[in-house]
Amino acid sequence: ATPTAVMVGTGVGASQGVLIKGGQALESAHKVDCIVFDKTGTLTIGKPVVVNTKLLKNMVLREFYELIAATEVNSEHPLAKAIVGYAKKFREDDENPAWPEARDFDSITGHGVKAIVRNKEIIVGNKSLILDHNITIPVDAEDMLAEAEGMAQTGILVSIDGEMAGVLAISDPLKPGAEEAISILKSMKIKSIMVTGDNWGTANSIGKEVGIETIVAEAKPEQKAEKVKELQASGYTVAMVGDGINDSPALVAADVGMAIGAGTDIAIEAADIVLMKSNLEDVITAIDLSRRTFFHIR
Ligand code: ADP
Ligand code: MG
Numbered sequence: 001a002t003p004t005a006v007m008v009g010t011g012v013g014a015s016q017g018v019l020i021k022g023g024q025a026l027e028s029a030h031k032v033d034c035i036v037f038d039k040t041g042t043l044t045i046g047k048p049v050v051v052n053t054k055l056l057k058n059m060v061l062r063e064f065y066e067l068i069a070a071t072e073v074n075s076e077h078p079l080a081k082a083i084v085g086y087a088k089k090f091r092e093d094d095e096n097p098a099w100p101e102a103r104d105f106d107s108i109t110g111h112g113v114k115a116i117v118r119n120k121e122i123i124v125g126n127k128s129l130i131l132d133h134n135i136t137i138p139v140d141a142e143d144m145l146a147e148a149e150g151m152a153q154t155g156i157l158v159s160i161d162g163e164m165a166g167v168l169a170i171s172d173p174l175k176p177g178a179e180e181a182i183s184i185l186k187s188m189k190i191k192s193i194m195v196t197g198d199n200w201g202t203a204n205s206i207g208k209e210v211g212i213e214t215i216v217a218e219a220k221p222e223q224k225a226e227k228v229k230e231l232q233a234s235g236y237t238v239a240m241v242g243d244g245i246n247d248s249p250a251l252v253a254a255d256v257g258m259a260i261g262a263g264t265d266i267a268i269e270a271a272d273i274v275l276m277k278s279n280l281e282d283v284i285t286a287i288d289l290s291r292r293t294f295f296h297i298r
Pocket of ligand 2: 038242243244
C-alpha cells in the first residue's frame with residue numbers, strides 16, 4: 001500500500017472511532033488469524049452486579065454487607081465496586097453512609113481482598129483464596145458456587161474469623177453484539193480465544209454463550225502474555241483485545257494490541273489500536289480496514 005492509502009485507511013478508521021496508532025498497526029491487522037479476548041470488560045459489559053446472596057451464618061444481611069463493603073471499598077476491582085454499590089442498599093435510610101473502619105487491608109491480585117473490621121477478620125474472594133487460609137467450604141456453599149458458575153455468574157466467598165459466612169453471585173452480562181462478532185470472525189477464518197482471571201466454571205459458561213471454545217481461565221497477567229507468545233510460536237499472527245491493567249503485558253506481546261476505549265489508561269497506552277466505541281464489531285472494522293488497504297479489495 002502507498003503512504004497515501006495508509007493515511008486514508010487510518011483516517012477512515014478514526015472517523016469510525018477506531019484509532020490506529022500508525023501504519024505498522026494498520027498493516028499488521030490484515031495478517032491476524034487468531035484473536036485473544038479478555039473476558040471482563042471486553043466480552044462482557046464490565047459493570048457487574050450482585051444478583052444473589054446466601055448467608056451461612058446467623059446474622060442480618062445489613063451487618064454482613066457492612067463488613068464486606070468496609071473491606072472492598074479499598075479495592076479498585078470491578079467486583080469490589082459491584083459489592084460496595086449493592087451494600088449501600090441496606091443502609092439507604094442512613095444519614096451517615098460511612099463504612100466501618102478497616103485495618104490491615106490486603107489485596108491479593110486475582111484472588112480477592114481481606115481486612116480486619118470490627119475486630120473480625122474478613123476475607124472476600126475466590127475459592128483458592130479461602131482454601132489458602134485453611135478455611136473449610138461447606139457443601140451448600142460449594143453448591144451455590146456451582147450454580148452461579150453454571151449461569152455464567154461469578155461466585156464470591158466470604159469468610160468471617162476463619163469461618164465461611166456467605167456466598168455472593170455476581171453477574172456481568174455479555175456485551176450486545178458479542179456473539180455475532182465472534183461468529184463473523186469465525187467466518188473470516190479467524191480463531192477466537194478467551195483468557196480470564198475468573199474461574200473455569202464461569203469462564204466455560206461465558207464461552208458457551210459467546211461461542212468461544214478455546215479458553216484459558218484463572219490466568220495471571222503474565223499468563224495472558226505467555227498465551228499470546230505461545231500462539232505466535234505456533235505460527236499465528238495474534239491480536240489481543242483487552243481493557244484492563246491485567247491485559248497490558250499481553251497487549252504489548254501481541255502482533256496487534258487492541259484496547260477497549262472505556263478501559264484503563266494503561267491498556268490504551270499499551271495498545272496499537274483503540275476501539276473508542278468499546279464494542280466488539282470494531283475488532284472486525286479494524287481488520288476489514290487493514291485488509292482493504294493492503295489487499296486493494298473494493
Ligand atoms: P479478570 O481477568 O476476569 O478481570 P481478575 O484476575 O481481576 O479477573 O480476578 C480473578 C478473580 O479473583 C475474580 O473473578 C474474583 O473471583 C477474585 N477477585 C479479584 N479481586 C477481587 C475483589 N476485590 N473482591 C472479590 N474477589 C476478587
Ligand atoms: Mg478485563
